[in-house]
Amino acid sequence: MQSVSGTIFQIQRWSINDGEGIRSTVFLKGCPLRCQWCANPESWHGNPEVLFLQEKCTGCGQCAVVCDAAAVRIDPVSRKAVTSGACLGCGKCCQVCAGGARKQIGMRVTVDDVMKIIQRDAVFYRESGGGVTFSGGEPFLQAEFLRQLVLACGRIGLDTAVETCGFYDWQQVADIFAHLNCVFIDCKHMDDAIHRKWTGVGNQRILENIQRISQLPLRTIVRVPLIREVNANEQNIREMCRFLVQKTGVREVELLAYHDYGKSKHHAAGLPDITFSALGEAETDRLKQIIADYGITLADFK
Structure with missing residues (x-):
């Protein structure tokens, strides 16, 4: 199965923000969401x-x-x-x-092509407790390509993590999770209508998949991109915490500060200008305290 191919748009070596230790982050192309603040709109379409x-x-x-x-x-x-x-x-x-x-x-590559790049830094992964993170776009959108990449990493003993939006058919990808060490899954908003407004899809499938993943024996971290105009308010954060505590086994949340790095990309792609803003330190600390009050750990990979 090493001949399986897929489309990626970047391999970022020496990453330290996408999991523990030194990592290589492989960005797969294609995403079912259209988040209006997206920093990587070039990842939306699956083809180069x-x-x-x-x-x-x-x-x-x-x-x-x-x-x-x-x-x-x-x-x-x-x-x-x-x-x-x-x-x-x-x-x-x-x-x-x-x-x-x-x-x-974007470029079409085989599993072997990707693994040759990954293995260049294998010694640093092992010494730092790092590994490989698959990101996007949405990695599970290219299920067979991701499956074979994860298996290939496992054969040489590399730690693997996936960053996902959570919007996929569980039955088509469930087996992949058995070979992962860590999952970062987004929770952009708890209200289905608001989630649909800002991302183009509802959140029911995402919340169901968070529940499913949380029952598996692997580290699961819910990520929240804090955006003032979208989700960075006390009500939404409390609803998320209640959901995690009452309906899942997830006890780790990572808050991601909003940035406008994708502004020039949106302009180049002919997309509407980004007009969102980040929270101040005091506002962010308030939300962190709310999360901590629910007994949820705040993850930080800086």
């Missing part, structure tokens, strides 16, 4: 694609020359490139773009 930063375009026209799909033209008024929906994501235009306006996002 080209990100175009028009402000960097010099209008040289080389992208139009090499495009086999005739998806690029030079606008006679702005004298900058314009890309149509016919783009195949092949990346040829990225190779000839002198201004760095085009960046290929």
Whole structure:
């Protein structure tokens, strides 16, 4: 099964924020959610694609020359490139773009390709208590690819973790959890309607999957991205804590401070501008105290 392939958009070596110790984080492409604050909107679509930063375009026209799909033209008024929906994501235009306006996002790789990169740092994983974290996008969206990556890591004794939005058919991926050491699963909002408003999907399946995962013998950490306009309020945090204490075995929560690192990416992808904001330190401390009052540990991997 080592020939199984999938689509990734990055492998980040020497990561220290995605689990214990030194880790490599493998970002798989494709996600069923459309979180409006997403820092990685380039992860949404499962196929390789080209990100175009028009402000960097010099209008040289080389992208139009090499495009086999005739998806690029030079606008006679702005004298900058314009890309149509016919783009195949092949990346040829990225190779000839002198201004760095085009960046290929995503590549098709095999399990072997990924494992060769992972194994470069195996000695550091073991010495630091680290390992490999699979992130995204949503890793479980490429179930067979993820399954074979996790099994391959297990065969050489590497610790494995997954960061997931929790939105998937449990029956299709349940077996993968038996080979994981840790799961980070998002809980973006406890209200189904509000969750749907900001992410495009309801939260029922996610909450059910949190319950299922929490019954397994592996470390489970619920992650909450704190966003002032969305979920960073006392009522939502209390509802989450009651859910965890009453209906799950999860007793670890990690609060993630909001940042706008994805702002330029949203602009490049033609998405609405990000207008969210982070909490101040005192406000965050208040929510941390509420969580602690429920007997839930605050995880921190900084």
